Amino acid sequence: MQDLINNLLKKSSFDWWDVALAAVVVVVGWLASGWGRRGTRKLLERWSGMSAEMTNLLSRAVRYAILLLTIGVVLSILGAPLQPVLAAVIIVATVAVLALRGIASNFGAGIVIQARRPVRMGDTIEVDGWSGRIVELSGRTVLLHTSDGRTVRLPNTMLLQQPLVNASESGSVRSEIWVRITTPVDADTALTLVETAVAEVVPQSGRQLLLETDGPEQVDLCLRFWCTYDEREELRSASVREISSALSTQGHVGWVSSRRLGAVEWVRNSPAPPDGSPFSGDPRRA
Known part of the structure; x- marks a missing residue:
């Protein structure tokens, strides 16, 4: 087994020092990803006012980004050509963006909603003909409970792209x-x-x-x-x-x-009285 590893090292462009350095980078990158995730979560919880789900989502994204960076550094240390790796990463990222475009847009809209706070839990809103009380704000959808007992899930992008009426913001x-x-x-x-x-x-x-x-x-x-x-x-x-x-x-x-009445009718036409009635000759009853 030792002979096999030595033969691989002799045929490769890196040596034991490169392997040791790569191992150190892997450990440091793993620890840094954990620190980045925890630090991002604490920072968002303290300053952003975002929901727990959105905070966890962003903190995990930071960790994955650090891990990907670590993998790139390790490959560079081991002498791997970066151009094919970058090309593969770009292709995979492009496919992922095209396949998850709708989901990604909803996640992005969710981040904007959590940051700007146009709506809050418990608000009664109306969007694109749907109205109800907000009972849940997630990374992709807003959950409404209508006055007739129905549950409606609206994509986050709808709150940013459609006219939004918030009946609770002013208090009355x-x-x-x-x-x-x-x-x-x-x-x-x-x-x-x-x-x-x-x-x-x-x-x-x-x-x-x-x-x-x-x-x-x-x-x-x-x-x-x-x-x-x-x-x-x-x-x-x-x-x-x-x-x-x-x-x-x-x-x-x-x-x-409680609804606005019709147009004003200044003169109401009464039906003509039958012949022989006391009012048949009265012009005011015509």
């Missing part, structure tokens, strides 16, 4: 209640009626009641208020219920909705 969102009264009533009375109806439901802070239309056939009002995203549905429902009850109690006819 604005809701609107639209009221249309079609019985004769003056604007001040209508405003007082709606204001009194929602006094116990909607917080006064940030509440705003606007007169949108004051005409002979109808009065349109818009109630605006601010609340958290989670409270909006409940407060809208309670406001619609209280305003509708107040209108009914006062003998008024109208519509109350």
Whole structure:
């Protein structure tokens, strides 16, 4: 066995000193990769605010980079021609980039999201028609839990490439209640009626009641208020219920909705009365 090793060394371009130096480089490179991984993880945990998964991913990437550098140095010490090695590395890297282009782009987007923090755990967002609460941020996807119980996984690139709406960043969102009264009533009375109806439901802070239309056939009002995203549905429902009850109690006819009503109808066409009725000759009923 010793004779075989000696023969190989005689035929090769390196000697025992090169082997010893290569061994030392391997040990140092292995230790350096471990130190680099731990140092990178501690640095990211302290300063970047990234998630644990993303921190581990980047720290492992640093370790692998150091190991690859170590392998290159060892090959150089042993006299291996670097041009074929570099060519092979470039070919493998090109194939890997082309094959994993989508995954790599999502990982890159995940790093940007973790660094810039446009969203956080627990935020309610809307992206490309999907809305829900963020329950998980990973290196490749963002996991949403929708209001109807579904789970949606969005690729990280979508958050950077599509318009992103964050309903939780400011702490509150604005809701609107639209009221249309079609019985004769003056604007001040209508405003007082709606204001009194929602006094116990909607917080006064940030509440705003606007007169949108004051005409002979109808009065349109818009109630605006601010609340958290989670409270909006409940407060809208309670406001619609209280305003509708107040209108009914006062003998008024109208519509109350959390969606904007249609265009103003200043004149409502009534069906023509049948012949012989008391109003058949009244031009006002035409």
